[in-house]
Amino acid sequence: MSLTTNSPGAPSHPDAILDALDPEQRDVALALAGPVCVLAGAGTGKTRAITHRIAYGVRTGAYPPTSVLAVTFTARAAGEMRTRLRDLGVVGVQARTFHAAALRQLGYFWPRIVGGAPPQILEHKAPAVAEAARRVGLSVDRVAVRDLSSEVEWAKVSLVTAEDYVTAAAADDRPPPSGFDHQSVARLITAYEDVKTERGVIDFEDVLLMLADMLGSHPHVADQVRSQYRHFVVDEFQDVSPLQHFLLDQWLGKRRELCVVGDPSQTIYSFTGATPHYLLDFTRTYRDAQVIRLVRDYRSTPQVVALANDVLRRGRVVGALELVAQRPSGPAAAFTTYDDDEAEAAGIAARAARLVAEGVRPSEIAVLYRTNAQSAAFESALSDAGVSYQVRGGQRFFTRKDVRDAVVLLRGAARSADPDQPMPEQVRDVLISAGWSHEPPTARGATRERWEAMQALVALADDLAAAAPEDAPATMATLVDELAERASAQHAPTVEGVTLASLHSAKGLEWDAVFLAGMSEGLMPISLAETDEGVAEERRLLYVGITRAREHLEISYARARNPGGRASRKRTRFLDGMWPDDGRGRGRSASGRSSRGQARSRLSGGADVALFDALREWRLTVARETDKPAYTVLGDATLAAIAELRPTTTSQLARINGIGPAKIDRYGETLIALVDGAPEGS
Missing domain, CATH: 3.40.50.300 (P-loop containing nucleotide triphosphate hydrolases)
Known part of the structure; x- marks a missing residue:
């Protein structure tokens, strides 16, 4: 070798x-x-x-x-x-x-030790669990079957047999699933093993x-x-x-x-x-x-790292490592309180759209939440905002029919590839027949998702070609081999869309910008976390979410579930002392306005406080007239710079970060008039 x-x-x-x-x-x-x-x-x-x-x-x-x-x-x-x-x-x-x-090892030794081929693996436990429940007289629906399947899996990976289940579950302070008693679950575990034996199948835990x-x-x-x-x-x-x-x-x-x-x-x-x-x-x-x-954090800015460290420190997490940021300073973490879930989804979608407009790739943005049920609101809001997205944990890339069909076409093209034509060009020619186009479709939904999947294959071809040495350029065969290896490992190429994912499924991943949504009591920590150990794990889950962000981190929650509903929610206890403002922490309002004190904290000693307040009042008026979040007009940092530098010409305005030519054309004269109208040193 x-x-x-x-x-x-x-x-x-x-x-x-x-x-x-x-x-x-x-x-x-x-x-x-x-x-x-x-x-x-x-x-x-x-x-x-x-x-x-x-x-x-x-x-x-x-x-x-x-x-x-x-x-x-x-x-x-x-x-x-x-x-x-x-x-x-x-x-x-x-x-x-x-x-x-x-x-792999079981497949090798089984014929030699047992004889014949290994048993077929049960892809999903649910049908066998449902049959086991019927046999022991348990009335179950789809949700109960899912919960019972998870409990069977817990018992097996914990090396707990049916005979030991009642004692082990009690020792672990583990409540029985879906309202069943522990004895019933123990009987179901026995019946589940019988069902598998009769069907001649094994599950994934049986492999180990x-x-x-x-x-x-x-x-x-x-x-x-x-x-x-x-x-x-x-x-x-x-x-x-x-x-x-x-x-x-x-x-x-x-x-x-x-x-x-x-x-x-x-x-x-x-x-x-x-x-x-x-x-x-x-x-x-x-x-x-x-x-x-290893404590040197190369992923996140000092602002993100400091918040992550603080979350663990305040929770006295056992064995916690204190990270030391290695990246340059970045923007402060943002905290936003919305009126309701709909407003939160719309606000995050607007912020994601702004980041994309500023040059952040959609695939480098993630919206993370505690439960999968929260994704629907963000899917709708991102669609309305015209931002592409992908739901992590949905259909696997290589199992999509359009992807499988495209791979078949690419494999066929590899057998008759023109050695003189660059591989990326050949890939584009092939995928055009599979529905790809040079420009993305204006349609949303399945049509856009299909194009995004094809575009991921095009981007992979470009990456392979760029990485290959000049004396050994990448070929169609190179691409086909790479796709085969990635399919076996379920290592999908990057799809250009904002990632929607639960906090659990986000572990091991990272993005330039992360939105942590729904950070309220009942969701973080989840209401099911009733023990000290359960709450401590929820705190670690928040830490995992925070540390997914490289640069931009925005944390939010909504006071009410529905528009006009009772504002009874409270933000998570895990951010006590970290969420800015009113003791229990209101942070920034849903319109994007920071509290006056927080906004003024951006001012340097030479800034004009009265002018700054006047600029913020003007911004709020523009935001209401255009029905847009205030921060999309001009950010607090830009307003603070104007209040400090007091520009009197458009050329002076252009030197200030955060106000480009388009905004100078739109707001320049008004801003200069506000500066002129404010008395010096006010």
């Missing part, structure tokens, strides 16, 4: 791999042996650190690439890890999810259980796996479940070549059985483990 590839830009010498790392990341890369625990805060470059560690180990000959198994939690993260290793000149390392790695049992019961199988994989890396270790940890123990045997990476502050999946226990107790399990902390 070759240890290197001819990937353009790959380091020519192993030591060059270390050049791109900061001191702590370099410590990770050099920690090649023994148990290693990397505590990595949000945005601190943990993926960079562990991929460089693997690459350095392979390139220096410390271990063969095929002896490494890197395990993470999403196919997307595994695909990114493989891409980074390839760019570092390393091939042969296995980077997979727990389930993908286990399924069966492989772990096979390794534990058949020493020659364990020996074969352990002779293959001798070095383990586990990402997101704070999210490991008892079942996953049990399998990891079987993979390791009594060996100690384990590197784990995690952040206790990002533990947000305990409801699925994940626990930070294994990460927090790693040094008790391995008393000589090397512990390295």
Whole structure:
């Protein structure tokens, strides 16, 4: 197996791999042996650190690439890890999810140990759970089936059998789902296993259980796996479940070549059985483990980092790392209170449209919320504002019929491609027949979504062509191979649209601009979080949401659900002392107006306070006349600069940030008149 590839830009010498790392990341890369625990805060470059560690180990000959198994939690993260290793000149390392790695091994050993093909995997638990409920006499609807399916999954990943369920659920202070009692759920778990057995199927948890049992019961199988994989890396270790940890123990045997990476502050999946226990107790399990902390945040501005640190500090989160921002200063986080949910959705859509107009790509903007039910209002508001969007957690990119049809066309074109025609041009020619056009359609809905999907394929072709070396240009075959690899890893190309996502599904992602919507009591923390542990996890969830933002962060909530409804909501307790203004924090109103005191805080010592107030009154009048948010006229920072510099000509106005030629044409004469009419030093 070759240890290197001819990937353009790959380091020519192993030591060059270390050049791109900061001191702590370099410590990770050099920690090649023994148990290693990397505590990595949000945005601190943990993926960079562990991929460089693997690459350095392979390139220096410390271990063969095929002896490494890197395990993470999403196919997307595994695909990114493989891409980074390839760019570092390393091939042969296995980077997979727990389930993908286990399924591959189970599929290999099953015919040898059991005989025949492995059982078919149950794609969805719901039908089997519904049948199990019928057998034990439980009356269920679609919501109850979903909740019971989640409870069955929790029991299995927690290694809780039907016989132990009642005791384990009580010990975990876990309320039974959908109003059923614990005894009924225990009977349902037994019936569910019977249904699977009769149908000859297994579920995803069974894949891990069966492989772990096979390794534990058949020493020659364990020996074969352990002779293959001798070095383990586990990402997101704070999210490991008892079942996953049990399998990891079987993979390791009594060996100690384990590197784990995690952040206790990002533990947000305990409801699925994940626990930070294994990460927090790693040094008790391995008393000589090397512990390295990554706290330099390269993702977010100091303003975002300070808010994230404050959220954890006030909650006294166990094991929290205090991040140190490495980026230049950016805009302050914005806090907005809206009258109702409709106004909140419209206001965020208007702000997103403004960011796009200022040059931020739609794919670099996200609206994050606590529950998926909140997405509908934002879908409608963004459509009304003419802003494209995509709902994360919806239909997967590569399962869309239009994408599958386009890939078939591209695969056919690759077989008869013209070697003299640039690959991106060929891709455009092919996709025109699949409904793509050079300009986006004016229509919304499915037509626009189809075009966005085709455009993502075009953009991927352009990226591949740009990254290829001049002496080996990317071809149609290159694109087809890349699409096949991405489809297997569910690593979709970027679709140009504002991302709508729940806070849970946003973990591991980042955007230039993030809107945290619906940050009110009952949603953050969710009303279902009734225990101290549950509330603490909700605080960590807010922290995850905040740290998704690179530069722009806007946090909001609505006082009422419906227009004209009773304004009974209160903003989240997690932002006590951080939300500006009136003690409980009203922040900026739905019209975009900051309180007078907050707005004046932008003024320098030489600014004219009376002129500033007059400018704000003028702006409010314009906003009401045009039925637009006040900030779309001119921002407070621009008004403060005018109050300080007192421009008397349009050329002087043009030197002020935030007022371009169009706004000078529209408001210039009025602004100069306001300056002229204000007495000096007022």
